[in-house]
Amino acid sequence: MATDHSRTAARFMISPAVLLLLGWMIIPLSMTIYFSFLNYNLLSPGMEEFIGFDNYEFFLTDPAFFAALGNTLLLVGGVLLITIIGGIGLALLLDQPMWGQGIVRILVIAPFFVMPTVSALVWKNMFMNPVDGLFAHAAKALGFAPFDFLAHAPLFSIIMIVAWQWLPFATLILLTALQSLDQEQIEASKIDGANKVNRFIYIVLPHMSRAITVVILIQTIFLLSIFAEILVTTNGGPGYASTNLTYLVYAQSLLQFDVGGGSAGGIIAVILANIVAFFLMRMIGKNLEA
Amino acid sequence: MGSITLANVTKSFGAVNVIPPLNLEINEGEFVVFVGPSGCGKSTLLRLIAGLEDVTSGTISIDGADATAVPPAKRGLAMVFQSYALYPHMSVRKNISFPLKMAGLDQAEIDKKVNGAAEVLNLSDYIDRRPGQLSGGQRQRVAIGRAIVREPEAFLFDEPLSNLDAALRVNMRLEITELHQNLKTTMIYVTHDQVEAMTMADKIVVLRAGFIEQVGSPLELYRSPANLFVAGFIGSPKMNFLTGAAAAKYDATTIGIRPEHVSLSDKEGDWKGVVGVAEHLGSDTFLYVKLEDGTQFTVRAEGEVSFEHGDTVYASAASADRIYRFDDKDIAL
Numbered sequence: 071m072a073t074d075h076s077r078t079a080a081r082f083m084i085s086p087a088v089l090l091l092l093g094w095m096i097i098p099l100s101m102t103i104y105f106s107f108l109n110y111n112l113l114s115p116g117m118e119e120f121i122g123f124d125n126y127e128f129f130l131t132d133p134a135f136f137a138a139l140g141n142t143l144l145l146v147g148g149v150l151l152i153t154i155i156g157g158i159g160l161a162l163l164l165d166q167p168m169w170g171q172g173i174v175r176i177l178v179i180a181p182f183f184v185m186p187t188v189s190a191l192v193w194k195n196m197f198m199n200p201v202d203g204l205f206a207h208a209a210k211a212l213g214f215a216p217f218d219f220l221a222h223a224p225l226f227s228i229i230m231i232v233a234w235q236w237l238p239f240a241t242l243i244l245l246t247a248l249q250s251l252d253q254e255q256i257e258a259s260k261i262d263g264a265n266k267v268n269r270f271i272y273i274v275l276p277h278m279s280r281a282i283t284v285v286i287l288i289q290t291i292f293l294l295s296i297f298a299e300i301l302v303t304t305n306g307g308p309g310y311a312s313t314n315l316t317y318l319v320y321a322q323s324l325l326q327f328d329v330g331g332g333s334a335g336g337i338i339a340v341i342l343a344n345i346v347a348f349f350l351m352r353m354i355g356k357n358l359e360a
Numbered sequence: 361m362g363s364i365t366l367a368n369v370t371k372s373f374g375a376v377n378v379i380p381p382l383n384l385e386i387n388e389g390e391f392v393v394f395v396g397p398s399g400c401g402k403s404t405l406l407r408l409i410a411g412l413e414d415v416t417s418g419t420i421s422i423d424g425a426d427a428t429a430v431p432p433a434k435r436g437l438a439m440v441f442q443s444y445a446l447y448p449h450m451s452v453r454k455n456i457s458f459p460l461k462m463a464g465l466d467q468a469e470i471d472k473k474v475n476g477a478a479e480v481l482n483l484s485d486y487i488d489r490r491p492g493q494l495s496g497g498q499r500q501r502v503a504i505g506r507a508i509v510r511e512p513e514a515f516l517f518d519e520p521l522s523n524l525d526a527a528l529r530v531n532m533r534l535e536i537t538e539l540h541q542n543l544k545t546t547m548i549y550v551t552h553d554q555v556e557a558m559t560m561a562d563k564i565v566v567l568r569a570g571f572i573e574q575v576g577s578p579l580e581l582y583r584s585p586a587n588l589f590v591a592g593f594i595g596s597p598k599m600n601f602l603t604g605a606a607a608a609k610y611d612a613t614t615i616g617i618r619p620e621h622v623s624l625s626d627k628e629g630d631w632k633g634v635v636g637v638a639e640h641l642g643s644d645t646f647l648y649v650k651l652e653d654g655t656q657f658t659v660r661a662e663g664e665v666s667f668e669h670g671d672t673v674y675a676s677a678a679s680a681d682r683i684y685r686f687d688d689k690d691i692a693l
Contacts, residue, residue, distance in 0.1 A: 257412050258445035262459035262506070263433035272458070276449040 099340075106333035113327045125334035129322070135335075137310040138318040139342070141225055145232065145314055146293040146346075150286060152233040157240030157285065158278070162270075164241070165248050175245075182238040186298040193231045194220060194303045224304045224312035231299050236292075240285045247281035248274070283354045290350060294343050315339045362423065362513040362546035363388045364409060369418035371404055371570075378404050379570040381418065386514075386548065386563075391540050394550045395557040395593070396567035402550045403518055405567070409548065410439050410516050422513060433462075438507035439516040442523065444499045446491040446506075452478075453487045456505045463510075477505045497528045504539070514546035521556065533559060554594055558582070566590050588690035591616050597646060597658045599684070604653070606631065612685035612693055619646070619660040621682035622675050624667065629674025633657060635667050649673060 109121045129135055164175055181189065197204045198219040206216035219227040251274065259273050297316045300306055306313035306321060313321070319339060323332020364386040371379040378401050386392050394402040407413045409420060411432035419428045427435050438459075446455050453474055460470045478484045481501040491499055500520060507515055517536070521529045537560050540547050551557055557564050558578045566573040566581065566589070574586040578594075585591035591599050599616045607615045623629075624647070633649040636656075645665040649657040659675055667673060677683050685693040 252443065252445065254441045254443050254445035255447060257432075258439065258441060258506075259447075259458070260412065260432045261410060261437065261439050262510075263462035264458075265433075268462060272450075273447060276447075279449070 102333045102336050104333075105329055106337050108330045110330040110333075111327050112329060118330075121330070125330045126338070129331055129334045129338060134310045134313065134318055135338075138313045138315050141310070141312060142294065142314040142316075144225060145229055145296060146290055148226075148229040149233045149236060149293050150289055152229070153236045153240040153289065154282060154285060156233070156237050157244045158275075158282075160237070160241040161244040161248050162274075164245055178241055179238045181235055182242075184235070186235065187302050189235055190231050190299040190302045193227075193234070198227055220304050221308060224308065228296075228299055228303060228312055231303070232293065232296055235299075236289055240289070243281050243285050244278055247278045251277050286354060287350060290346065294339075294346070315342070364514060364546065364548075365421045365424075366409070367419045367421070369405075369408060369420060370416045371401075371408060371413065372416045377570070379408070382570065382572060384565065384572065384575070386546060389544050389546055391537075391547045391549065391560060391562045392565060393557040393561035393563070394548065394565050394567055395554055396552065396573075397593075398552055399569075400567045401570040402552075402567050404570075406439075406516050406518055406548060406550045410437055411435050436513040437516055438510050438512035438514075439518065440500075440503045440507050440520045442519045444491070444503040444520075444523075446499060446502055448491055451488050451490055452483060452494070452502050452505075455491065455502055456483075456509055459506060459510045473509045474505075477509045480508070481505050496524050497532060500524065500532055501535075504536070508539070508543070512545065514548060517547065517549040519551055520549075521551070522553075529556075536560065555596060558594065564594075566593060584692070585684065586692055588614060588616070588686050588692075591684055591686070591692070597660065600655075600657050602631070602651075602655060602657075607685075610683060610685055613688040614686040614690070616684040616686065617677050617682060619658040621678045622657075622659045623678045624659055624661060624665070625674045625676070626667075626671070627674065629676035631657065631675045633673060633675065635669055635671045635673055638665070638667055638669060640664065647673075649675060651675075 106125050107120055107122060108118045109124070110118045160178065164171070164178065168174070184192075195203070200206050200216045200218040200221075203216075205219065209216045217223075255273055255277075256269065259269050264272060295316050296314060297320065300312055300314065300317045301320075304312040306317045310318075315335070316339065319332050319335040322335050323329050366382060366384040368381045368383060369379060370377070370381050382405070394405060396402050404413065408415050411427075411430065415428060419426055421427060422430075422435055422437075447458065450458065456477055457470045457474045460473060465473075474487075475484075478487050481504060483498070483501055483505060486494060486498060491502065494502065503520070520536075521532050524532060533556060536547075536549075540560075549556075549560060561578055563575060564578055564581055565575050568589055574581060574590045581590060581594045585594060588601070592601070595618055597619050599618050600622070601614050601616050603614050607613060631651050633651040636648040636650050638648075639646040643663070645661045645663070645667075647659040647661060647665070647667055649659055651657050657675060661667075687693055
């Protein structure tokens with residue numbers, strides 16, 4: 071219902087914010103693109119020279135790249151699977167009327183407030199440590215040999231840690247979705263003869279589909295760039311077993327001082343993330359319409 | 361099939377007693393309307409019959425079998441909710457076929473029944489749309505469609521017309537009444553609107569604070585209300601009540617007279633007053649008269665009447681047998 075005049079005014083007034091955001095994105099991006107075409111090593115400053123696509127060729131033919139790509143997808147997919155299924159389960163449980171509901175809900179949210187480095191260290195030293203960790207004690211108490219999670223199942227361990235952090239987020243969003251479900255619909259389905267399982271499949275789950283979409287989209291954005299948990303637990307190892315793309319870019323540019331190669335890796339990660347985003351939007355974006 | 365009996369049914373929410381012991385017989389094929397002011401327990405009563413709430417004590421029998429502990433799905437009843445409670449992510453077809461699918465019917469039979477219901481309710485053109493794309497009246501019809509495909513023992517309606525505009529409400533009222541005449545299935549209908557109750561019911565149950573005040577056909581309630589509450593609730597505009605000397609003349613604590621049973625004169629009559637507002641509807645004129653003792657008195661005059669604001673008028677009963685007398689306990693004499 072806006073008039074032409076007010077529309078012009080609106081455009082004029084949001085333009086500073088748009089320009090700021092655009093600059094914020096364009097400047098680092100163009101710097102990175104520029105660096106990715108240079109032979110730029112921090113150990114030999116002042117020796118930068120233009121080398122075309124050599125950095126890209128180097129990065130894409132590196133066996134570590136494919137390992138990291140696979141790990142990134144496993145990490146994102148694994149965490150999404152655990153948090154969505156676990157989140158729906160927890161949301162259904164928390165939606166039941168019970169004593170102390172408020173406190174329980176706050177406790178469930180708590181892991182999300184713990185910063186990634188801290189929670190990863192807690193998991194590494196208090197739970198997964200093969201000598202002093204809780205899991206090692208539990209295994210010994212049951213007569214099994216302790217399992218060194220971070221050495222023998224590094225990616226799985228990191229998936230567990232990250233899933234633990236993101237489960238509260240998924241639970242929270244899905245719980246609010248669950249609470250907005252019209253009770254009369256539930257009652258109607260009871261009269262229509264739907265049992266608990268059918269009610270979940272045909273009424274509750276479709277109602278939550280939009281929230282699930284939101285959780286998948288937001289979590290994918292953040293999970294593609296998981297870094298702190300890897301740095302403080304496994305350092306990407308053993309070998310490249312727990313290196314994802316973000317960590318590989320870091321290793322390239324700051325551990326091997328190859329800024330050019332790292333920048334090329336960064337640009338490749340951006341392109342891959344956009345491909346993932348494109349398919350994600352195609353697959354589930356229609357859930358956000360209407 | 362489709363008789364429902366409530367015997368000594370009570371319902372309490374915590375310490376609050378919503379339904380005191382209540383007995384009611386609903387016969388097969390009847391259109392029964394529960395009517396009463398909001399908060400009188402009529403919706404609770406319907407939900408007890410549907411099985412959405414558990415009774416605190418007493419028994420509910422459907423077709424002679426005790427159904428008190430039977431889950432809602434097994435009672436063979438269908439319900440239409442005030443908000444329609446359609447499933448928003450399903451098309452009209454899927455909404456209507458949902459109860460059949462839950463009952464495990466095969467697809468061919470489901471299609472046949474759904475198409476039949478859609479035709480009866482004029483929904484065929486919208487069958488693949490979602491509820492969000494339909495108007496209020498169409499949604500209402502989908503909700504009714506979802507109820508009729510199950511061929512239930514009885515239909516339960518919980519204020520189904522309250523979300524519709526006035527014109528549509530009249531239309532749907534006719535459609536539901538017609539549906540009842542075609543299906544001849546027992547229907548229980550909850551409303552706070554006495555016009556709906558009067559126009560649709562075979563039997564009206566007037567409720568107040570969980571108590572049944574009176575049960576009867578619309579005209580029985582209109583002609584011989586059991587007490588002051590029913591007299592005031594049934595009929596539109598509301599019955600006029602007079603107390604004090606005017607009532608004592610008729611040997612009663614309160615007398616009531618309906619607006620349509622009053623005759624007006626500018627010269628003489630029983631009760632003198634001044635015209636406040638005159639609503640000219642063309643076919644009728646409603647006059648709100650302020651009597652000398654301050655009582656508001658409504659008069660319905662047929663056709664166009666020449667009285668205006670500020671005129672002094674005399675009202676009297678059109679005939680003496682149209683005066684309702686009530687004792688000091690508000691019970692009709």
